[in-house]
Amino acid sequence: MRIFAATSRYVQGPAALEALGQHARALGQNAFVVTDADMAKLLGERVEASFAAADMQASIRIFPGEITHAAIESLAAEARAFAADVIVGLGGGKALDTAKGVALKLGARSVSVPTIASNDGPASAAIAVYDDNHIMQDILHLPRNPELVLVDTQVIANAPVRFLLAGIGDAISKKFEAEACAAAGAHTLLGTPASLTGLMAADTCYRILREHAVAAVAAVREKRVDAHLEALVEATVLLSTISFENGGLSLAHALARGFSYLERARGTLHGAHVAYGLLVQLAMEKRDDAFIGELCDFYREVGLPTQLQDFGLDQPTSAEIRQLAASSMESPSVKRFAPPVQAAQLEQAIERVQRLTATA
Ligand SMILES: [Zn+2]
Structure with missing residues (x-):
């Protein structure tokens, strides 16, 4: 037997961020976006505008910085309250994995929008969970790879x-x-x-x-x-x-x-x-x-x-x-x-x- 698994849609290019809503729309109505404070400030308005243009509701939340079971639990509760059916990670590996963890909890669709190209995590079904000392604790798996991976190459070019x-x-x-x-x-x-x-x-x-x-x-x-x-x-x-x-x-x-x-x-x-x-x-x-x-x-x-x-x-x-x-x-x-x-x-x-x- 052999199994092949991958994301079902990959979008890449300069200004791809503007097309986020358009591609996410096929996955649901209410997008819960997990990101860090810097990315919220830098890209939040563009992300909100993109979802609004696609007639989707969006809620942007800042995650605590480290991906722990507790962080996933608390964001999952907020996402449930928002009736989220699409969970979007926006940022580096930790924001993305936290978002995947929330999607796993809710059984919602998962979207990765990496703002740096530093590892192989964004398109992967794997979720690395750490303790507060950044020692890896667990690897969880989404039942399917993130449905959408969207990379704005100008954002990548602007990163260190x-x-x-x-x-x-x-x-x-x-x-x-x-x-x-x-x-x-x-x-x-x-x-x-x-x-x-x-x-x-x-x-x-x-x-x-x-x-x-x-x-x-x-x-x-x-x-x-x-x-x-x-x-x-x-x-x-x-x-x-x-x-x-x-x-x-x-x-x-x-x-x-x-x-x-x-x-x-x-x-x-x-x-x-x-x-x-x-x-x-x-x-x-x-x-x-x-x-x-x-x-x-x-x-x-x-x-x-x-x-x-x-x-x-x-x-x-x-x-x-x-x-x-x-x-x-x-x-x-x-x-x-x-x-x-x-x-x-x-x-x-x-x-x-x-x-x-x-x-x-
Ligand atoms: Zn690796």
Whole structure:
């Protein structure tokens, strides 16, 4: 058996925000919008105008900042009182996941409007729930992917470039993770072997990043939308998600889990962790130095991290490297790799990446 899952409508372009109501209208009447204070101020009026033009009722609510079970519960009560049938997340990953959590509680339709392209979350059915210390507690799943994902590329171009870099990091691993997952005979998050469509998406995602990332990053530094950025955003927001849900994850994402326990790496982004995690995965795959070195050259050109020093760990200690390896072992993605992984091998792979990138 194979299962393919994805959003049913993806809309992307400059000024796409003006078309939000028009596309959401097919899903319901009352839109409950979950966002943060900055986005409410920056985009709230445009969002309200777009729903009004589509004859929909809209209510914009500010979420508390961290996605916890308590935050989801309290917003769900407000959404119920509003008789919401469409729940819209507007903002970064936490606002979007909170909105998905509310949609799950209400059994309502889910819409994602990411204002940064920093990860593969917006189009995904997965909802990462944290505790107040930002340690991941739970992963919940919507019964279906968000029905609508709408990305205004001018909004993405106006956001700080570090977010786009993280999105590239979260996407660049997908081809290698899908291939490793398939080689291990492991299943995707849908519980089946990868579909050909999932593997194709992962491969295409990687090719688009290699072709357009450098130019797209340059465009965002100038807050400019061009064809390179359009291509890159489609890869990081749509293909990256199709890849991991339908192709499977592996060691790069296991390493990303490990990073959340590294005290000195606090505040650095998931996508940056994944980018580094991919280098470790390639070391575990026993790729030769030239292969890893070529990818590192590309990382440097784009602005992605190649060593632990890039996460604020100047002179990472062997205890930190051991901890990164050990906590990565807690991720279920560590099992989507063959042969079976031991913490000591991960530790050696991290050390190999550190040696390789130090001499470059
Ligand atoms: Zn990810």
